[in-house]
Amino acid sequence: MRTFPIIPIIAFLSVISLNADSSSNSEDLGFAVFRDRCMACHLQSGMGIKEMNAPSIAGLPRWYVTDQLRKFRRNQRGNHIEDAAGSLMQTNALALDEKSIAFVGRHIESLTPNEGRNILSKKSTKDSKVLYRKRCQECHGEHGEGNRSDRVPPLTSQQDWYLLKQIDNFQTGKRLHYENDSLNELSEEQLQSIIAWICSLPSSPPE
Template sequence: MVCHSTREMQRGPVLDGLPEWYLAEQLREFKLGRRGNNPANRAGVLMGAAMAKVETEPQLTALARHFAALRPKPFIRVIRGDIAAGRAHYAIRCASCHGAKGEGKPEIASPPVNVQEDWFLLDQLRKYANGQRVVHPSNAGGVMMKASAAALSPDDLRNIVAYIAKDLTVTSPLQKVAPPKP
């Protein structure tokens, strides 16, 4: 609850509203040590350590079910970019797997990208591109995902995320509250 909510500054992603199948799949990857064992990815290592405490498959699926049942949480958009460029790249490079609305395609194990916070999407894209997010060779979709992130420049990735957050994300943006006037 501390790591996957908005209560702490140093925290992991909010997972509310991700589909149960994707959460369970990723939790299994952490549990099996196929994700979360790359020392270069400190956040991933913390998550790998946390999963060591989840002992049984029923516990794991119950966790996935819990987060999947929560409504996606609105968040403050922090990633700025060229929306038109991002839209064009998304249509060509991402939509075939993640859907025109970012809704994901469970039949090819592609998660939605329209519920996560923008900073987390960009963080993961960078980590796929630089190898910090490890995908097991048997995870064919993940291998293709890595290749598609690695084929784009840092600016392209930022623009794509800015576009997703503006046009595809299912929640309305939270606004920063202006500080009180002195």
């Protein structure tokens, strides 16, 4: 008599677990793409592997990830002959279809952003913030949060070595920053101090 109620309980539990399985399957196409095609270089956490030149991408907004994947696909990024890191990433972007791009973008956005981005241990100076305000804030925002409507990325998820590498890519024509790029007017030391300051900001802007 005592074992009698167990059967409906088991049936009930298996229905619950089936439901959980099927809903996570349909939600997790983004994870599946990420696991199969991205994790080898960007890690499960999305923190990247510096030795592979693969940056931290965890928490980057979906619109920016999809923009960049499309740029890689359209030869607008990663196709310069001397851009080995970009071309490594381009090969991966070329393997994706539009649906995978949309889903993987959502997965990356959902990952917890990187708070330890000062890898090179450069120091910001008292001028860093002033320089940022004058030269970068208009587009990248007061707290480095970016600006979706102008397609400007946040700068508070990526590590310092990667941001400096992109600045070098902009300056050497491997990647387009924006029309009339004014980065060249800043010295290397000034740029390093701006990036050191950016990498000390929290990954989410204060409320």
